[in-house]
Amino acid sequence: MYGFAQNCVKDSNYIMKAPKNRKVFVVGYGAATPLGSTFEKTWKRAVKGEAGFRKVTRCKVESACDIVGEIPDWYPLELDFTDAKEVYNWNAAFVILTMAVCKEALQNSGISIDDQIAPRMACLIGSALNGSDAFRIAAHDLEHRGPLRVSPYLLPNLCANLPAGKAGMLLKFTGPIFSPQGACASGNHAIGIGARMIRDGDCDFVLAGGADAPILPELIHGFANMNATIKVNSNDRAYSNPALASRPFSVDRKGFVLSEGAGVVVLAAEEMIKAYGLKPKAEVLGIGWTSDAHHYTSPNATTIIRALRETIEDAGLKPEDIQYVNAHGTSTPKGDSAEVKCLREVFGKKIEKIPVSSNKSQLGHTLGATAAIEAALTIEGMRKGIILPTINHLPDPALADIDVVPNEARKQKYEIALSNAFGFGGTNCCVIFRGV
Secondary structure, three states, rough: OOOHHHHHHHOOOOOOOOOOOOEEEEEEEEEEEEOOHHHHHHHHHHHHOOEEEEEOOOOOHHHOOOOEEOOOOOHHHHHHOHHHHHHHHHHOHHHHHHHHHHHHHHHHOOOOOOOOHHEEEEEEEEEOOHHHHHHHHHHHHHHOOHHOOOOHHHHHOOOOOOOHHHHHHHOOOOEEOOOOOOHHHHHHHHHHHHHHHHHHOOOOOOOOEEEOOOOOHHHHHHHOOOOOEEEOOOOOOOOHHHHHHHOOOOOOOOEEOEEEEEEEEEEOOOOOHHHOOOOOOOOEEEEEEEEEOOOOOOOOHHHHHHHHHHHHHHHOOOOHHOOEOOOOOOOOOHHHHHHHHHHHHHHHHHHHHHOOOOOOOHHHHHHHHHHHHHHHHHHHHHOOEEEEEEOOOOOOOOOOOOOOOOOOOOOOOOOOEEEEEEEOOEEEEEEEEOOO
């Protein structure tokens, strides 16, 4: 046995597994959202209380649900790693979107991938709807141009793990790649799984997040017909000002705004931070995940409450230790009420003293990307001493006990933040971050 182990260590292809029970930190992040094509642009507009909504321009729809969140300055051909052929072949927008945001996140972290880091870096990018846009293009080509015009890149464009794989080809890491498929909780699932992989020694670094590009007519109409997205009729306050369309916890909330986007956080083991001179932004302190076994869209309070409690327990905390809640807060009547009900059950009267805000009031719902984007915004808020607001807020008497940080960002220091994410299919995943 000794000889075998000794030979393994001498083999240059053998990677010694790191010790278990390691602390995990966030050291960087990137994002592309309806507020801007980078995290920096997104943050600057978010602090100002701006929203990134407009009438849909990516496609034509015949619906009152035509206010969406589109990345305003997203030009794939202008990226320094693309050309016309690359953009044409990889026509599932979440592929190149992921590559760009992973590159930004890595640059933000200060990590330079070398021969030692490459095999120890994983990439987990979740998505709710994957390459729906590529399939739509292929279906059109099949009908109008014939079977030989269906792209040979169609199947790779549809693969959930492809964005992570293409990011690896660009950035040259060779650790595990896959796609946590947790619908609208995918980003938190990626962070949670990535943190566990580092804790258990499977890797030292993880690019964790999500990406979705759902601004397509079939998807817009589908969400509209299931009464999930807001219908903006002539008597709605967003009719003349689309920025007012997403209004979580407001008395007149009517549904979420469908948005495109991507978000990635870079996770690192504690000893890697020291070894490479990196600057930690927050510690991943606790993770909790459950499923509802209830309904494909309606939330189940019992299992959401369990997810919240398990997250707090996993962090080694008590409910009173939480200083801020980044809510799932989609702006749906039932969803927001259900989330508040669960928070009341977990925190009791203490919830009245804890700020609870929703970034979706500014970004809309970016589906599989939303939790990772919100994690990055939460951590940046801890670093800057700022809690982002719930904009467009008109008080709902039924939720009067909740401090939703209405309409303006608040200067307030906080060190422990809970970030919630719940998704179709009855999936719940919450993460607690500690500022450093």
